[in-house]
Amino acid sequence: MCGIFGIVGQDASSKTFNGLLDIEYRGYDSWGIASWNIEAGKWKIDKKIGFLPSTLKLPSSSIAIGHTRWATHGGVTELNAHPHTDCTGQLVMVHNGIVENYLDLKKTLKNHKIKSQTDTEVIIHLIEEEYKKSKNLTKAVSAVFRKLDGLNALVVTDGKEIVACKIGSPLVAGVNGKELLVASDPNALLPHTKKLLFLEDGQMVVLNDKLNLYKLSLGVNVRHTGSVSDSHLRNFQEITPKFTEVDWSHTTSSLNKFPHFMMKEIFEQPAVLRAISQNVNDVKTVSAMVKKAFGTFFIACGSASYTALEGVYLFSKIAKKHVNFSVGSEFVYLQDYLTPKSLLVAVSQSGESIDTLEPTVAAKKKGVNIVSLVNVLGSSLYRISDYPLLLQAGMEKAVCSTKAVTAMLAYMIMLAYSVAGKQKEGQEIVMKSSEEAGVVLKKEKAVAKLAEKIKNSGHIYVLGRGLSYPVALETTLKIKEVSYIHAEGFAGGELKHGVIAMIEKGTPVIAFVPSDETKDAMLANIMEVKARGAYVIGIGPEKSPAFDFFFEVKDVGASSIIPHVVFAQLLGYYLAVKRGKNPDKPRNLAKSVVVR
Known part of the structure; x- marks a missing residue:
């Protein structure tokens, strides 16, 4: 959930900041940077505590590492911010994840000054002891x-080289001539190179005058991937790196005319939907897999x-086909009946959510075919899937997901129609949804005026039936995530x-009332x-x-759910803004959840 960046090369400190x-x-x-x-x-x-500044004066450096923190161990203090150093001040480290046995490891340290409350600082002092030996x-970090x-x-770095390794939390390395880089997200590397190395679990990369890749022998908790042997081998071994040449471009930090990235990404949705409506081949392939499967499960x-x-x-x-659904974190308790004939979607x-990855890998071990709907090329979920269907919604900078959500909905619509043998009809109504989404925008x-009216509400309730029920759930999440108003x-x-026991005079109730079989019951x-x-x-x-208060969304069949969700996104955004909150960076949240 934290952001990591490291580089060996010219102007290292400024490139780390960017x-x-x-x-x-x-x-x-x-945030923190070691130069x-x-x-x-x-x-x-x-x-420092808080957001990165827009500019920062840093010393000239040929090696640097940096970190943006989502707090796990220890409060939000400058002392707990990364990078952390050893007692000598020579070794510096940044970290993403949770060391589940850090208290036991901390007890083994003697004559060390532990200043912070973090598990990270324990690691760097352990490395210090191995480094002395x-x-x-490379050997110290591996040990x-x-x-x-x-x-x-x-x-980790000693000022001469950078050593990076991973289990679970993502890392990607890159090479641009003599410039060597590592980060937790490929987008951070794209201004420098499109030659990327996505690290697998149990791998370690060493950056100095060249890039070397090693496979580690680990006796660690590797539940989420199973890609590393649980046996304790004696040595790590060097392996040949397999780089991926990506053809996608860096997503800039430019807001253009928009005040926030969330609003920018909301307005990008019609174009994303139009593009998805033309992706016939992926839809045909996945729908054929669904038809063939003996049991399809969505997580x-x-x-x-x-x-x-x-x-x-x-x-x-x-x-007219039944598929099963579970939230990812609960599916680990529901997959005993999976067989090699099953299909998991x-x-x-992000493709890095641990609560989705763990059950996916467990299913893969059983021989289950894996399809993913994922927005990040090269992500962990993308790489372990038998058929990754790339959403191609474009990168989201706001923590709150918008265009990736409507992209997922568009593919669900097209897949359902394709399984029914009506692929052309699915394409057409997704195209219509893009047009109606544009009308909503x-x-x-009008949405801003509504937000002004209800911004001080203690509670907001949202109702839907049939196709509109999941829309109601997504609406409440958008409201909660960015405005901090309790919504259900x-x-x-x-x-x-x-639920009706909670309704009193003035309580806002949002009701989705499409022109389908749910209309009369919803009006009741x-x-x-x-x-x-x-x-x-x-x-x-219909009014x-x-x-x-009435907000008109024209009927576009099953794809009406998409403009309905766009309305929900706008409402969440304006509630946040009217309440003085930053919709791009809601409190306590991060873009991808990579810890349990």
Whole structure:
């Protein structure tokens, strides 16, 4: 969940700073950069609480590492910010992950000054002890890394070289002539090179005057990948790196005319949807796999989980086919019945969410075919999938996912129609949804006025039935994530089973009322909350006297869910802005969840 960047080469400190700006969405509780000060012959460490500044004066350096933190062990303090150093001040380290046995390891340290509350500082002092013995950073890091339980990525330097290794947490290295780099996200490397090396679990890369790759023998907790043997071998072995030449471009930090990245990404959705509607080949391939499978299972987390749940409704309604759904973190308890004839469809924006990766790898061990809907090329989920379907929504800089969500929905619609033998119809209604999404965006001022009206509400409730039920859930998540207003989504039929007790005069209730089989039942639900004083916000093609506020979204069939979600994104955004919150960097959240 933290952001890591390291480089050996000219202007290392300034390039590290720019690299961190590209991946700050991975964590912004604090930041830090360690630059080897050539003139002084020692490390200069800059670190602060909060967001990275827009500019920063740094010393000239040929080697540097940096970090943006999402706090796990220890509070948000400057002392806990990375990088951390050993007692000598020679070794410097940044870290992503959680060392599950760090308290036991800490007890083994004698005569060390531990200043912070972090598990990271324990690691660097352990490396210090091994470094004293071998005078070799590669051996020292390898010796310590095999002692760590949990999912971790380390980047360590002694001012001469950088050593990086991983289990679970992502790392990617790059080469640009004599310039050698490593980061937690490929986008940070793209301004420098398109020749990338995606590290697998149990691998270690060493950057000095060249790049060397090693396979480690580890006795660590490798539950999430199973790609490393649990046996304790004696040595690490050098292996030949296999680089990937990527043809995608760096996503810049430019906002253009937009005040926030979340708004920029919301407005990019019509173009993304139009492009997806033309992706016939991937849809044909995956739909054939679904037809062939004996049991199809969708798993995902967060917003992606609501798109996966939507897939269950779409496949039932359009393809007349049952598929199963579970949130990723719970699927580990539900997969005993998987067989090699099963198909697992894992849905993820980042492709690094640990709660999706762990059950996916466990399923792969059983011989299950893996399809992924994923937005990041080269991500862990992308690499372990038998068929990765790349969303191609473009990079999201805002923590809150928007265009990747509607991309997932578009593919769910097209897949359902393709399984039903109606691929052309699926393409057409996704295209129509892109047009109606554009209409919704043109009415953003109306959404802003609504946000002003309800911004001080203590609670917001959202109702939907059928295809609109997952939309209701996604709406509440968008509201909670960025505005911090408590919101809950419910199936309309559950209203009288307890929820209605929470309705009082003025309580905002958002109701999605499309022109489908759910319309009459939804209008009945609306009258029930209206009778108890609710402020009713109706979303759909037809106005009702029961609505206190009406936002028109024209009927585009099953794909009406997409413009409905776009409305929800706008509402979440404007609620955040009206309440003085930063929608790009909501508190306590990070873009990808790589720790349990």
